[in-house]
Amino acid sequence: MSLHQRARILLSLLMVSSVVVSMSACVDDPDSGRADGDTIKVGVLHSLSGTMAISEVTVRDSELLAIEQVNAAGGVLGKKLEPVVEDGASDWPTFAEKAQKLISEDRVATTFGGWTSASRKAMLPVFERNKQLLWYPVQYEGLESSPYIFYTGATTNQQIVPALDYLKEKGKKTIFLVGSDYVFPRTANKIIKAYAGANGMRVIGEEYTPLGNTEYSTIVNKLGQAKPDIVFNTLNGDSNVAFFKQLRSAGFTADTMPTVSVSVAEEEVAGIGPANVAGHLVAWNYYQTTPGATNDAFVTAYRAKYGADKVTSDPMEAGYNAVKLWAAAANKAGSVEVDAVKKAAAGISLDLPEGKVTIDGENQHVYKTARIGVIQPDGQIKEVWNSGQPIKPDPYLKSYPWAAGLA
Amino acid sequence: MAPAGLAVSAVLLLVVAPLVLSPFRLDLLAKYLCYAIVAVGIALAWGRGGMLTLGQGVFFGLGGYAMGMHLKLAEAGPGKLPDFMSWSGVESLPLLWKPFANPVFTLVMVVLLPVVVAVLLGSLVFRQRVRGAYFAVLSQALAAAFVILLVGQQGLTGGTNGLTNIQHFFGLDLYDDADRRLLYLIVALVLGLAYLGVRQLAASRYGQLLVAIRDGEDRVRFLGYDPALVKTVAFAVSAALAGVAGALFVPVVGLLTPANLGVVASLELLIGVAIGGRYSLAGAVGGALLFNYAKTVFSEELPDSWLYVQGALFVVVMVWAPRGIAGLAGQLRDRWARRGPLRPVSYPAGADRPQEVST
Amino acid sequence: MGALNQLVIGASIGAVLLLAALGLTFTFGQMGVINMAHGEFIMAGAYTAYVLQPLAGGQAVLAALPVAFVVAGLLGLVLERVLIRRFYGRPLDTLLLTFGVSLILQQLARDIFGAPNVQVRAPGWLTGGVDLGGLRIPYNRIFILVLAVGCVVGISWYLARLKQGRRMRAVMQNRQLAAVSGVATERVDQLTFFVGSGLAGLAGVALTLIGPVGPTLGSAYIVDAFLVVVAGGLGQLRGAVIAAFTLGVLNSFVEFWTANGASFAKVVVFAVVIGFLQVRPQGMFVLRSRALS
């Protein structure tokens, strides 16, 4: 064997052993409690890199703001919260990996995190396996109720169903569905079709495009030919920018081709360009313009911390709420132990930016007020309708007869 | 690797690592080892055969989904549907899924599916002498198309979410640390077998022929061999290894999503090999471990700079160490001996020559 | 009716593809450099329009065309001078090298401009469109089509008439021969890379009209752009033109006439390219040559 070959082998061996050795330096200590130190660690797990970073970084920011505020108000059980921030990197297995790290190495008391359904589905088994808690802050497709997840975003009956009620009230008869090709739009559209069938409305088209798709001329052409009363838009992220730009440049406005979107918030409006999307409808539970002293304080604090040009949006608010709700539950329970927190959380009610929010102990979702808004030329969203009172979460739509065949 | 080096590595991975690593870190190492299995195949196809495959994720995915389908079915129990199907509105088990209830069929498919696709693609493009850059671009497009296909068939594949929540693996309880350690050992053993097998292959006449084709495909053709056939075989072997790695990845990580096999994921499979040394099997294994470990470390410590680091790694390796870490010594020797009578025989000049136009 | 509409839409998709791929016919097609950072040059062009917005207001898109050409061109020139020229004859290594560069550029954009998409306002005269039967063809699509055709015409004229252009062609066809005939091949390489990258900049400006402007703008187009060049034939301008429009029309037709078409169309396009390469392994057009490895 030549010297050269020997060197190759030595170097290869060096690579293998350096990985094993340096990994062995990270040892977790399963015996230490989760609130033993002077601080309580909490995990914050969002995509800070990759395609989802656009959205998730702002949620992380609002969660950190909430943690800061909780600490300023005396912390939890008299201890300060110490956020451990991890990057899910827009990659679902990475979310699972980091969740496990937060639980077994950082020994966090709870974790706030996730945005996409895929990331939640990836993390769910990790939290269930370790019997630890995840607070998930984004509206989602429902049909889930893990005992180890608290859902502070809307489920379908708090966003999509009220939006449909609103459309029905406005006399919209024909609906065209446009969505990104993943679980939320597909589930949402199933619900819409069931609702339409039971309420004298008709779905006259259903189109899905790959995530990140930016070519919408064909779909705009189909819309022009189908002439629906309303387009129900469940596109995600970048695709919204392309869709609305191309819709607008094909000569359609909110008057000639009205749409209602459930994934376009203040953040996205800025990227699309308010001029391209002004007048279109959106459905959420919170807008930056939502009235109330609590929201004014939230917006002011957020802008003071992150910049006066920043906007606040529904998922950010839901993330903020999650921290506040957990802190309240832990303080009420007098412990950060999972079972105690779960028990204490049931029925907890706080005054938060979107209004009164109450945790439903049964399915661990929250009561939320549905709000329909119209996008303004300045990029803000003006509320034109709300459900009047917080809607009880019903992730499996059990209380809706027309939804019987869905779950 | 020499027997001694091989023995040390084996002891390190099979004995030392399970003893000293925490369960969480051992899981991570198991994942890296899955990537190392892919790396062995890439070192064969790319290092020896000169086929830069930017679509290795496809084969990883085929093996992974085959295994994932079986595990999901086993999880759901006989006659029941996997969880994602019920929320996707699928009412009866799709025909495609049915045979995967059988474990033997699944194990066969883990290898056979990637091989069939590789043979199909390989015999088409290699026969037409599509190679070099063309082949790289095509294999990349294959990865892009494959992901779109998977995402688009939500009821069949779980869409973007992929297959999640896998808790058992052929009787092993994946929620149990001892069972997970056993799973780790299985992965390590498979890596060992893959390494030994490919090493044997590379040292055989076939291995020489492959290198010869890399360095002078037309010349080999005029020796009476069919380069398309030889390359297809190497491509299929590397696909099979990627498939096996994907199948092991599923229980190790507990899920598989289309993002694990797309364009970027496929490139990440390559960069480990490039860092470690594409011309050395052991280097490829080491590089895959090192790269994926670095990825974990950076995303824990400095998530914002990981892309810079990853980008810089590509640049630095290509500019200063095209033969990777394992080739550093040889590279230095060549630099010293540049004026000597020896030509740099260990760096195959022809391995990377521009697309020739032969009519 | 539908068919005619889709033909028009296909042409406009083709124009976008062509614009994204045009620069590649230079750098990939003619120099054999697989530049994965080409997408990021497109992105740089788009951000140029964004940066110019405060200065040029509503006309940023127009003002950005020449600036973006130069900005992206210079980026390409630097890349060629600093890195790629060490890699001639090693296309696969170049591919990985430039992929690294693309990651760095993407993150750089994220750090400079932020991760969220930014907004580039279209000039007033580009809003609206021409009504054609039941279809409205937006002015911005026409603008892109005109820009793409203009680039093709400009390039052909440049290659055929101008001295540098003829030198470029000479080097592309036979590097050694050109070198011994007194052509400064290094200078020609630089020029080729400058022009090829500059074209990416133009594409970036055009794309601000129809899609999102963010750090990942370019990576969305790169795979398709390479497919166009591969199908068109190495370094063949007319091949790239035909391939881009064919794939564009194919895409729009498949998308229109199949359920869930957008996903399916992409898969079909790939299958067609593979199939096509079975018939014409060197792409649509190829220089016949007697050279052997």
Add this chain to the structure above:
Amino acid sequence: MSEALLEVRGLNVVFSGFHALTDLDFTLRRGELRFLIGPNGAGKTTLIDVITGLTRPASGSVRFDGRELVGRREHRIVRAGVGRTFQTSVVFEELSVVDNLDLAAGFRRPLPALLRRRRGVSDAVAAALDTIGLGDLADRPAGVLSHGQRQWLEIGMLVVQRPRLLLLDEPVAGMSRDERDRTGELLRTVARDHTVLVVEHDMDFLRRFASTVTVLHEGRLLCQGTVAQVQADPRVQEVYLGRAKEAA
């Protein structure tokens, strides 16, 4: 021994409008050592390319031992018994000299047999090694060989395949006088039991080692005969001298 081994009939090759070969008829008898000469662009290499399947003719046929070669893929033609070298020699630099020969010798091995390592040196390889006189360098990587040695190795790689027809494209181009002599000797040895067609420019080499010569000019057959006959042919003189005048 005098029947035709290779029959080329009515061959036309066109490169983008340029007629490289026009209506070429050409016959090679079994056991012959034939030289093919002609000025640049005469179509010598093109003829070899057509015979070996590298170039497809516009029309015409190439029959080898009664079987049509046109339209067959390259490796099939090699398997039928036609071997060739190239102007620029290509040997596998990373492999040793023996491995290069072994690789060539094994072209009829089925794929499974290839999966074993080479153990020892087969008789055929040893004989070829002896013929080309590279026994001392057997275990060195081919990358260290000189230009001449590479050409011999290439010829060795052909011989070890036991082809029935050898096509050598300018085997002595770029060689020193010494190397040319050795190559000539090698050629004689090989020609004893093979049919050989040599494309060559070097007139000196030609005079010393050739028996029969075919002259091509602008894609057509100009004349055929012994070295003396050809040299005396006024048309050949014109073709070559005409060129010489132009050059002067």
